[in-house]
Amino acid sequence: MTERFVKHATFIVEKTYAAAPTRVFRAWSDPGAKAKWFSKPDGFEFRVGGREFSRGGPPEGPVFTFDAVYQEIVPEERIVYSYTLDADTTRISVSITTVEFVPVSGGTKLIFTEQGAFFDGHDTPEIREHGTNEMLDALGRSLEEESA
Structure with missing residues (x-):
């Protein structure tokens, strides 16, 4: 029998970008801009009640949805x-995520807060936080390339 358990966790990642809040927000709200640093969405409806859906992963698997x-x-x-x-x-x-865009001198401070329920040891808060840091670093590179 498979052991079933849930690990609850909250983590916060803060990054500061040399870009105005308008540009950083657009990187999240525009599907073309978001596809430059996040997986390309299969569906993207940026509105309250709207959905974003994507699938992908390494060639050897698994496929993440x-x-x-x-x-x-x-x-x-x-x-x-x-x-x-x-x-x-x-x-x-299953998670709830809040992304805040705070204007600071010379750019935007992004505060990413995730509150999650991680199931049966298939994922951990530590792995997710590490992946989130990598994702937000990719966002930073995308913003820098856009400025160049």
Whole structure:
């Protein structure tokens, strides 16, 4: 019998970008801009109640499915979404994420807060936080390339 358990966790990642909140927000809200640093969405409806859906992963597998619903959008200030993450056919987590865009001298401070339920050891908060740091670093590179 498979042991079933849930690990609950919250983590916060903060990054500062040399770009105005308008540009950083656009990197999240425009599907073409987002595809430059996040997986290309198979579906993208950026509105409260709208969904974002994407599938992908390494050639050797597994296929990860990200399925999000936007809960709140305050342009250039915050985005709140809930999402599930599956590896192949196994649900590995359910999370709520808040992304805040804070104007600072010379750019934007992004505050990414994730509150998650991680299932049966298929994923961990530590792995997710590491992946989030890599994702937000990719966002930074995308913003830098856009400025060049």
